[in-house]
Structure formats: C-alpha cells, structure tokens
Amino acid sequence: xxxxxxxxxxxxxxxxxxxxxxxxxxxxxxxxxxxxxxxxxxxxxxxxxxxxxxxxxxxxxxxxxxxxxxxxxxxxxxxxxxxxxxxxxxxxxxxxxxxxxxxxxxxxxxxxxxxxxxxxxxxxxxxxxxxxxxxxxxxxxxxxxxxxxxxxxxxxxxxxxxxxxxxxxxxxxxxxxxxxxxxxxxxxxxxxxxxxxxxxxxxxxxxxxxxxxxxxxxxxxxxxxxxxxxxxxxxxxxxxxxxxxxxxxxxxxxxxxxxxxxxxxxxxxxxxxxxxxxxxxxxxxxxxxxxxxxxxxxxxxxxxxxxxxxxxxxxxxxxxxxxxxxxxxxxxxxxxxxxxxxxxxxxxxxxxxxxxxxxxxxxxx
Amino acid sequence: xxxxxxxxxxxxxxxxxxxxxxxxxxxxxxxxxxxxxxxxxxxxxxxxxxxxxxxxxxxxxxxxxxxxxxxxxxxxxxxxxxxxxxxxxxxxxxxxxxxxxx
Numbered sequence: 238x239x240x241x242x243x244x245x246x247x248x249x250x251x252x253x254x255x256x257x258x259x260x261x262x263x264x265x266x267x268x269x270x271x272x273x274x275x276x277x278x279x280x281x282x283x284x285x286x287x288x289x290x291x292x293x294x295x296x297x298x299x300x301x302x303x304x305x306x307x308x309x310x311x312x313x314x315x316x317x318x319x320x321x322x323x324x325x326x327x328x329x330x331x332x333x334x335x336x337x338x339x340x341x342x343x344x345x346x347x348x349x350x351x352x353x354x355x356x357x358x359x360x361x362x363x364x365x366x367x368x369x370x371x372x373x374x375x376x377x378x379x380x381x382x383x384x385x386x387x388x389x390x391x392x393x394x395x396x397x398x399x400x401x402x403x404x405x406x407x408x409x410x411x412x413x414x415x416x417x418x419x420x421x422x423x424x425x426x427x428x429x430x431x432x433x434x435x436x437x438x439x440x441x442x443x444x445x446x447x448x449x450x451x452x453x454x455x456x457x458x459x460x461x462x463x464x465x466x467x468x469x470x471x472x473x474x475x476x477x478x479x480x481x482x483x484x485x486x487x488x489x490x491x492x493x494x495x496x497x498x499x500x501x502x503x504x505x506x507x508x509x510x511x512x513x514x515x516x517x518x519x520x521x522x523x524x525x526x527x528x529x530x531x532x533x534x535x536x537x538x539x540x541x542x543x544x545x546x547x548x549x550x551x552x553x554x555x556x557x558x559x560x561x562x563x564x565x566x567x568x569x570x571x572x573x574x575x576x577x578x579x580x581x582x583x584x585x586x587x588x589x590x591x592x593x594x595x596x597x598x599x600x601x602x
Numbered sequence: 603x604x605x606x607x608x609x610x611x612x613x614x615x616x617x618x619x620x621x622x623x624x625x626x627x628x629x630x631x632x633x634x635x636x637x638x639x640x641x642x643x644x645x646x647x648x649x650x651x652x653x654x655x656x657x658x659x660x661x662x663x664x665x666x667x668x669x670x671x672x673x674x675x676x677x678x679x680x681x682x683x684x685x686x687x688x689x690x691x692x693x694x695x696x697x698x699x700x701x702x703x704x
Contacts, residue, residue, distance in 0.1 A: 331661035
C-alpha cells in the first residue's frame with residue numbers, strides 16, 4: 238500500500254510517496270512560484286470506482302489564487318475555467334487565498350468545504366470544481382467586527398462532525414470558533430472557555446485568536462484546539478472548552494492534530510510564547526497526549542535536539558489514516574519529518590524545501 | 603508585427619501563455635469592443651474568450667490585481683485612466699508582472 242504525502246510550500250506543492258513509510262520518493266514542485274496553503278486528499282471518489290482526488294489551493298503573488306484538482310495523483314492537474322472560488326459581485330470582495338479545503342464525510346460524496354481569506358466559507362457540491370459562498374456565515378452580524386490576525390482575516394479550519402452532517406465548526410483568525418447545528422443555515426460563536434489573548438475582556442463571545450482545532454472519528458464530540466495562547470479540549474463538539482495545557486512546556490503554538498482513530502490522543506508543537514516563537518529549550522519536540530490532555534509526553538527520537546529554532550505552521554502537522562498512524566510535520570525551514578509509529582520515532586524525509594505551509598497524508602486505495 | 607489597423611493586441615508574459623495556447627499575444631478586433639474601446643472593455647471581452655487569462659489580470663470584482671501592471675506604450679494604465687483608458691486601432695497593451703517577491 239502506498240502512502241501519499243502532500244507538502245504545500247511557499248513555492249509550490251511537492252508530493253512524497255512511500256510503500257513502507259520509511260523510504261520516500263519526491264516529485265515537484267507543482268504550481269511553481271505559488272504559495273500552497275491548502276491541500277486535501279479526497280478518498281471518496283475511489284469508493285465509487287474512481288480515483289482519490291487531490292485538491293490544492295495555490296496563490297500567486299501576481300496572478301491571484303486558484304484551486305487545482307488531480308484525479309491521477311498529481312500526474313496532471315485541472316482547474317475550473319474562470320476560477321473555482323469567486324466572491325459574488327454584490328459582496329465587493331475578491332478571493333485572496335484559499336486556506337483550507339476539506340472534503341465532507343463518506344455519506345456526502347462530492348461535498349467539499351473551503352475556508353478562505355477574507356474570512357468566508359464556501360461549499361462545493363461537485364468535488365471541488367465549483368464553489369458557492371455560504372451566505373449564512375457571511376451575513377453573520379459578528380462579521381463586521383472580526384479582526385484579522387497576523388495571517389490576515391482567514392477562515393482556516395473546518396471540522397465537520399463525523400457522524401452528524403448537520404453539525405460543523407469553523408475557525409477564523411482572529412474571530413474564534415463558529416458552530417452550526419443545522420447544516421450551515423445558522424451559526425453561533427462557540428468560544429466558551431477559551432481565553433482571548435491580550436484583550437481587555439478575557440472571555441468575550443468572539444474574538445479569540447484560534448490557531449487550529451481538530452477532532453476524531455471514534456469520539457466525534459471531542460476536539461482539541463491550539464489557541465494563540467492555550468491548548469483546549471471540548472467534549473461537547475465545541476459548546477464549551479477546557480484548558481489542557483498544564484503539562485506542556487509552553488501552551489503557545491500553531492498546529493494541533495488528533496489521532497485519526499484513537500480517542501483521547503492528539504499532537505501539538507509547542508513554542509515559547511509570544512515574542513519568541515521558537516521551541517522550548519531550543520529542541521524540536523512534538524508533544525502527545527493519550528489521555529485527552531491530562532498529561533503530555535515529548536516525542537523527540539530522531540528530531541534535532543540542539544540549537545533548533547524551527548517553527549511549524551498551523552496546517553503543517555497531520556496524520557495519515559493508517560494503523561498504526563503515521564504522523565508528519567513540516568517546518569518553516571523546509572524540512573519534513575515523518576513517524577510511522579504514531580510519534581515514537583521520527584525521520585527526516587526531505588530537507589531544503591521552501592517554507593512548509595501544509596501537509597496532508599493518506600494511504601492510497 | 604503589429605495588431606493591424608482594425609485590432610488591438612494584448613501582449614502576455616511567458617508565465618501566462620498557458621492560457622493563450624502558447625501565444626505571446628492576443629489580438630482582438632476593434633469591432634468586438636464597441637464604439638469606445640477601452641482597457642476595461644478589452645478585459646471584459648477576454649473574460650469571455652480567455653477567462654483563465656482574464657482572471658489572472660483582474661479579480662472577480664474586475665479590479666486589476668495589485669501586482670499586475672498594464673502598459674500602453676511606456677505608460678502604466680494606472681497613470682492614465684486605469685480601465686477607462688481608451689484604446690485606438692493598432693495599439694499594444696502589455697501585461698507585466700510587478701517586480702516583487704523573494
């Protein structure tokens with residue numbers, strides 16, 4: 238079985254492949270001189286006799302953003318004539334960047350969500366070929382008061398509930414978490430328990446600087462969240478959040494990813510807050526919890542442990558869907574590390590790439 | 603080579619020739635651009651004939667992309683009348699990416 242790893246960088250997309258998750262081949266860059274912030278592997282077409290579809294959101298400083306798709310694992314790419322994601326004329330807005338491409342569940346074939354800058358959610362019902370603006374969130378009364386984070390006003394995280402297609406969470410920097418329970422017809426802020434960093438009111442309804450969150454298949458109401466400051470868990474699909482960063486050397490960071498099928502297990506990459514943003518003790522370590530945040534353990538075998546200052550961006554940490562799960566992360570200095578044993582040991586699989594913006598992995602059917 | 607007396611020519615850089623079938627220029631007959639041909643009118647026409655090219659020059663609100671320049675002779679159309687800049691028969695409009703990036 239082949240594992241495919243999509244590596245989006247500031248200068249194009251790279252594809253790594255491995256039959257044993259130890260030895261990897263690499264091709265690319267695809268989409269030269271574009272930043273690839275969004276990547277997704279959609280396995281659903283394979284269930285109906287097709288091929289898994291790759292999706293990539295690439296944006297050129299000159300020529301603007303596009304969404305590309307491949308049905309032959311990157312041998313060729315297609316894009317939608319005129320653009321897949323376009324803001325309606327009456328919004329007065331134009332797409333700056335696609336931050337997130339998220340295929341929905343197996344029971345919703347063809348449905349793909351996109352999170353973009355300026356902060357908005359789009360929906361595709363044809364596998365990512367065309368998208369339409371989700372007006373219910375765009376028209377939310379809070380939106381006029383959303384403030385951009387350092388990366389712009391971006392909707393960067395989309396987490397559909399794994400068993401209830403009517404429920405979904407999205408994350409916007411720096412507006413916080415928003416939740417729908419009715420299939421996207423209405424939305425409410427869902428930040429109860431998350432501190433607002435550097436705000437006069439520490440617990441506003443919205444305005445939290447959420448960096449990333451992720452959920453699991455086997456416990457669909459449980460989520461893990463990395464905030465600008467603070468790591469949190471929700472056991473009620475985002476209705477409330479509890480701090481779980483006590484056992485970490487730092488609770489600042491950008492990415493978090495949940496184990497694909499082991500409830501209570503998640504991974505983060507702590508950074509010394511906020512003026513430093515380098516790993517604690519100058520050591521490159523992923524931290525893992527296996528008890529839903531009650532405790533954390535450093536995972537360092539195979540990672541650089543001396544004078545290391547690399548950071549990892551919000552989408553540059555992921556797992557595959559295998560058992561045991563593979564875990565992957567890419568650094569802003571262009572190195573990608575992989576673990577075939579759920580984080581117990583790591584190896585560098587590629588170095589000297591441009592800044593890594595996103596990684597996504599899956600076992601190909 | 604020029605666009606000819608009855609046409610205007612859009613010159614495209616190498617990085618956009620994927621969207622012109624490999625050609626370095628697109629000629630558009632003036633008759634396609636109405637009574638008062640303008641830069642904006644030319645781009646509106648391209649939005650129909652070459653949509654993947656046009657959307658790399660303008661965003662979906664029909665604004666010129668920030669790091670894209672259009673030169674009419676030696677003049678950046680932003681220094682003229684932007685997309686209302688008139689086009690005469692035989693002129694060439696050149697698409698030039700701004701010098702930027704790292």
